[in-house]
Each structure stands twice: as structure tokens, then as C-alpha cells.
Amino acid sequence: MQLAWLIARRFRKGTAKQGFLSFISASSTIGIALGCAVLIAALSMMNGFNQVLQERLLAVVPQVEYSAVEGALDDWQKIAKIAREHPQVIAAAPGINSTVMVQTQSTFHGIQVRGISAEQEQKVSDISNYVSNEDWQRWQQKGGLLLGAGLAEKLDLAVGDSVSLLTPEKSERGFRSPERVRLEVTGLFKFGGQIDYQNAYVSLETAKNELSFASDVSSVRLRLKDVFSAPAVAREIGNQLPELVYLDDWTRSHGHLYRDIELVRWVVYLVLILVMAVACFNIVSTLIMTVAKKRSQIAMLKTLGMKDSSLLQSFVFQGLMNGLYGVAIGCFCGILLAQFLPDIMLTLESWFHFELLSNDIYFVGEVPSEWVWGDVILVASVALVMSLLATIYPAWRAVKVEPAKALHEST
Numbered sequence: 001m002q003l004a005w006l007i008a009r010r011f012r013k014g015t016a017k018q019g020f021l022s023f024i025s026a027s028s029t030i031g032i033a034l035g036c037a038v039l040i041a042a043l044s045m046m047n048g049f050n051q052v053l054q055e056r057l058l059a060v061v062p063q064v065e066y067s068a069v070e071g072a073l074d075d076w077q078k079i080a081k082i083a084r085e086h087p088q089v090i091a092a093a094p095g096i097n098s099t100v101m102v103q104t105q106s107t108f109h110g111i112q113v114r115g116i117s118a119e120q121e122q123k124v125s126d127i128s129n130y131v132s133n134e135d136w137q138r139w140q141q142k143g144g145l146l147l148g149a150g151l152a153e154k155l156d157l158a159v160g161d162s163v164s165l166l167t168p169e170k171s172e173r174g175f176r177s178p179e180r181v182r183l184e185v186t187g188l189f190k191f192g193g194q195i196d197y198q199n200a201y202v203s204l205e206t207a208k209n210e211l212s213f214a215s216d217v218s219s220v221r222l223r224l225k226d227v228f229s230a231p232a233v234a235r236e237i238g239n240q241l242p243e244l245v246y247l248d249d250w251t252r253s254h255g256h257l258y259r260d261i262e263l264v265r266w267v268v269y270l271v272l273i274l275v276m277a278v279a280c281f282n283i284v285s286t287l288i289m290t291v292a293k294k295r296s297q298i299a300m301l302k303t304l305g306m307k308d309s310s311l312l313q314s315f316v317f318q319g320l321m322n323g324l325y326g327v328a329i330g331c332f333c334g335i336l337l338a339q340f341l342p343d344i345m346l347t348l349e350s351w352f353h354f355e356l357l358s359n360d361i362y363f364v365g366e367v368p369s370e371w372v373w374g375d376v377i378l379v380a381s382v383a384l385v386m387s388l389l390a391t392i393y394p395a396w397r398a399v400k401v402e403p404a405k406a407l408h409e410s411t
Helices: 002-016 019-055 076-084 118-124 133-142 149-154 204-209 227-238 255-293 295-303 308-352 373-399 403-410
Strands: 064-068 089-104 107-116 145-148 162-170 176-189 199-203 219-224 245-249
Touching: 019 255, 019 308, 019 373, 064 227, 076 089, 076 219, 089 118, 089 204, 107 118, 107 149, 107 204, 118 133, 118 219, 133 176, 145 149, 145 162, 149 176, 199 204, 219 227, 227 245, 255 308, 255 373, 308 373
Parallel strands: 107 199, 145 176
Antiparallel strands: 064 219, 064 245, 089 107, 089 162, 089 219, 145 199, 162 176
16 A cells, blocks of 8 residues: 555656646646535535524524414413423413504504513513613513514604504404504614514503403413424424414424525535536546556556556545545635635625625525534545545556556557
């Protein structure tokens, strides 16, 4: 093996002195390096979106929620108690949900209003992190409406303004007639995306007394240790509840975002294999041309008694050198690119005056990135395996060289 490694190094140095062959060899190394760097950055971006989904979006939207079939829950405290006994549940909080119309002059906008207890809501939601301390304190003290910043801007509303809400009220005949209620906007929250345009919060007392959503709590919201266990946890707890409820979890309302991220991740994996295969074709070309150029040297080595296995190893080692150099350079550059990807994208946006992710549409305003060693090892392993496979045919061609014929052709 030591002899095979020595010959591989000598052949590689000889290749570096030949212009066109040197160019093909360098292009294979550069191609593998670029492929590794780009793919590590792409996988890191997918990890970043996945992390933002868990830490931001799923910290605001309900992870699991049980809602009354009609009106209010019979005993929400018992439902919360049963839920808290589950090992995956961190906390449970009551709420009252309803869809209302916001009226401004001649226009109407439908929004989701949730009546919450500020103290208990903070155990299951991070909504207070997206409200200024001043607005949060004011809303807790004065009540009123905690409105999304996007909707407030669209309706030209500010803190201190009053707004009319049209709420459904059930009549004696069973029909729902709208009731007009005016509330003061006492605070704004700015999360990003459509949540800022579709959601608002009021206190439980306001929801019960002024908005007539329900006579009491109509839903219980849960926060989980593992958000991906939400469907199973929702079913397990739901089977233990003493009353009929509507069961909901984040995979139904926002699961498409996670599925889109996973779909892109699998596409990246497919691209990983294809990019590496294209880059490794240059290794095949380099080694085949090396075999053609070194036929006489190969013949001499075989005449001197070099085993076919050692000759095979020497060409495998030569191809792996290109792969190893490319993988080392590519992984190093990929980690750097993934580490500074958000800053790079923000710089490009400022230079070329474009916005890649709009806060009005997405729940994140910048490209996130989170690289992990597992992705780096995966990319490096695939690149090395593809490099190894690329050496098999040229090495086999070198072994099949006939010494007498090759030496005769060289004379």
C-alpha cells in the first residue's frame, strides 16, 4: 500500500505539469469543493428555517388546542389538569376564540380574536416577546385590544385609537346577528407574516363581558416539549377528556410550512448526489487520460513485478486525492458560508436594493442558517464515496494494460 501511495503521488505530480490534464484535474477538485460548500450552505439554510419554525412560529400559534363543540367548555380546568399530567405537556392555558369583523369607515376586515389570561398565556405562548413592555403593561392594566402591527398600519390605527368590532351574537331564534362593540387599541404586537394581519388579543374578561364570544372559556391551549409529537399527544389526551371537543394541532394549521421545508431538504439531497456525480466525472476523465499518457510507465511497473492490486490501489489513491482536497476545501468554505449566510444575504439586499423575504408575507424577515456536523459529515461522505466510485473504471483500465504491447507502442 505504501508503494501504491508513492506511485499515486508521482503520477499526480506528473499530471500537474501537463497543461490540459492539469486543468481537468484542478476542475474536478474545484467542482467537488464548490459542490460541498453550496450543499452545506443549502442544508444549513433548511436547518435554519426548521429552527425558526419551532422557536418562533410554534411559540406563538397553538401547538395543541381543544375547543368546545358549541359555546363554552363544561369544565376547562379538568381538561387542563388531565393535559398537564401528560409527560409531553409543559403547560396549559384557557382561551376564548372567535372571528370578528373590524370596521373602518366603509371597509371590513376579518380577524381572529383570542381572549386570554395574560399570566397563563405566557406559559404557552411567547406573544409578549413581540410586544413592547409599555404596550404589554398598558394592555394588562386597561384591557382593550392588542392588535397586530401589520393590520394597524393597514387600517391606519395607532395606540389610543378606537376601533369598531362586529361580533356574532346568537339570538333566540338561533340566528347570529352582528353586535357592534368599540374597543381601544392599547397595544401592538409585531411578529411578522400574516399573523400580524389576522390576529388580535383581548383579555378573558373582555371576551366574556363585552364581546359575547362565550359565557366562559371555549378552548384550552397546550405547550409541548416536543412539537413534532403534537398529533399523537393531541389524540392521547383527547381520548381521556370527559366531554366532546374539537381537536386541533399545529400540523393541521401550519404543517404545510414544515412539509415544504422537508421537501426542499430532500431535493437538496438529490441535488447533492447529482452535483457530486457531475464533479466526479472530471476525476474519471483525469485518470483515463493519465492511463493513456502513462501506458509505458505502467508497463514498466508491471514488468518489474508490481502486482495488479497495487497498481489498482495507486490509481484509486490518485483519484481520492482530488476528492480529499475538494472535500477539505469545500467543507471549510461551506461552514464559513453557512456561518455568515444571514449577514451575506443582508449585505446583498442592501447593495442591490431587493428584499428576499418580506415580513408582510413570511414569519421571518432574513435568511436563517444553522449548520450541524451531521450535514457536513454527510456531504463529505457522499463526495468521497462518489470520488472512490469514479476511480474504479480508470484503475481497471490501468490493470488491463499489456506490458509488451504498451512498450512496443512507445518505441
